[in-house]
Amino acid sequence: MQTGKSLTDEMTERLVNIKWTNVEGRNAHVASRAMLMVEYLRRAALWAEVLGGPSKWPFFDIAGAVAPEVRIAPEVAEQLEDFLVANVGGIGTERACMAAVRWATLQDTPGVQLPDLPDPFEPLLLVYERGGEVIADESRTFNFGGRSVRIKPWQEHLSAEPAISLDPAVLDALDQE
Secondary structure: OOOOOOHHHHHHHHHHHOOOOOHHHHHHOHHHHHHHHHHHHHHHHHHHHHHOOOOOOOOOOHHHHHOOOOOOOHHHHHHHHHHHHHHOOOHHHHHHHHHHHHHHHHHHOOOOOOOOOOOOOHHHHHHHHOOOOOOEOOOOEEEEOOEEEEOOOHHHHOOOOOOOOOOHHHHHHHHHO
């Protein structure tokens, strides 16, 4: 179904609509958010491998590494940055959101050839949509209630097998266990 919106517009809209301080969602979706973060790290590691390693880990500008010439429109970037500064607490989350929008902009760009790898940012967006921001602590761990996800070097997150399906029914069932 074609909405007439660009992927950049859709991504920006998704980010703006997230309840960044969603304590209720955060508590209700502990298990799925932890597994979605594992899946994000796995996918980001796959992209890091193809691109020769990330400049920053675990949140890095994949689109910038693939096609540095592709940029977010300045007015979109400025509006998004203003929103993120006002609504998101962590610089890593801000960086991840900007990278996700640049990824969407890359996908909007005609003629771009991408490796046959899964969308790197979809699991991370679902983490945010299911409970707001998550920030790594001093021990390089994302904490989700009683569950934690350790940020290891990107090579240690490499896996051909997905950590979890992104299907909402699967995620909801995991949270009910």
